[in-house]
Amino acid sequence: MRNAWIIAKRDLGSFFNSPIFYVVTTVFLIIYSFIFFNILNFFSFQSLQAGQLQAMGMNLGLNEMVIEPSLQNMSVILLMIIPIITMRSFADEKKTKTFRLLLSSPVPLREIVFGKFLACMIVVTVMILISSYSIGFLFLLGEPELGPIVTGYLGVLLMAGCYVSVGVFASSLTDNQIVAAILTFGFSLFMWVIGWAAQAAGPTTGQVLQFLSVVDHLDRFLKGMVDTSDLVYYLSFILLSLFLCHRVLDSNRWR
């Protein structure tokens, strides 16, 4: 895995030297902060009527009312932002013909693929970590539960991992970055909404579709639960996408 890290380090240098990272991170933080503070504002408004709500049997908590919806919204923003981060992975290498340097080096293809995935994943993690200032802000205001925050962030990271792996795979299909970004967004969105068809489908198919939905697995993480099936789903999703990426790149050499 030494080679994967060398490749990831090079890509990270390229990310942090280019304006794309700073523009994307700024846009991500502005949109996320806007949503977060709106949710917080709504929470404050609701808190004023807390007595009334408690009388109605409703429970007000920072975790349920602020953190959970904020992370849910963050996962939607990531759906739109991640394709811009991953689109360069292989498409740019192929376009500028630098991929030949990697192919002529004594590095197995799987390490190249993992290196590309790792670089994008680190960039996304940095963005998510910066956005966690909001949680620090909440700790200043109140006493949110730490457990669901940790599992929530783990869920968001795993979900982001799925988008990143799809992005790296899409980038291996073309040498056009825009095409790669559109494919990533389209497929990720499809995996988001696939569960919507569950109601219309039969009971068994419905269950399968529900299980395939990326967002369904996130819900339990946000509620503080770490279910093995959710972990297996996300990790399998990531591994399958990276495997497909590997196969595409390998088959390119034969064609």
Next chain:
Amino acid sequence: MIEVENLTKYYGPRKAINNLTFQIAQGEVVGFLGPNGAGKSTTMNILSCILPASSGTARIKGYDTFEHSIELRKIIGYLPETPPLYPDMSVRDYLMFAAQIRGLTGKQTGSAVEAVIEKCSLKNVSHRIIGRLSKGYQQRVGLAQAMVHDPDILILDEPTIGLDPIQIIEIRKLIQQLASSHTIILSSHILPEITQICQRVIIINEGEIAAVDSLEGLTASLRKSERLSLTVRNANDDIEKKLNSINQVLSVLPGEKNQFLIECALNSNLQDEFARLALDNQWGLVEIKPLSMTLEDVFLKLTIEEKDVEA
């Protein structure tokens, strides 16, 4: 050292190379010569372990380029036609990266990069961003990445393409220096390049080998006549007629500035005859010079004659 047997590669239904067979010995400098699209780059890609062949085998030091590709890549340095450069990196960072992915570690990496910077005369630009360098320097950086791990074999695909004449001379000099310690395979469609650098030529045309030999060998095997150049001061219409009247002269072609290209039968030794004729007729003899067959002649003869035979 390199053994290629019946190597064939298809891109979809198109056959890029067909049944190539040749050997290259250790320390040899061999030129792949052929027009664009002849199959030179495909052959080089297979030898660099980037592409698998559709059929046939390519072995380097006894190892198959497909089955043992990871091991072989450690001893091969490859410069593709377009140098694989990251324009946003500095020369030094890029070479460090190239060295690391070639398996160099720790202090080894730093000293290898310093050595290759020195060898390729990149010291002045080592901190500059690659994207802002001239084409000549970029080509040098491309060559440096191919050499950074001190490979036994260098595969250089059109290393001087797109360079200005001064840059071409510089790169050629560099390759000539490397020739003493490496096995080099060089492709080009610029013929003088091959003549100057390579000991042996493999001429590829339409995916097939048209000839494999030293330049002298190719010239000798194809030569059916010899050529002379005659230059005089006072040219007139009579000269061509009089030269043609000599028995063993096959043809006379007027060239530039009172020069005549004369094709004679092999071993006819007509220089004395031409000199006498020039003096007798007061043509004002300037020079009589035997012309050797150029690689252009060899190449055209091989590729065009083949087509004629096929037709």
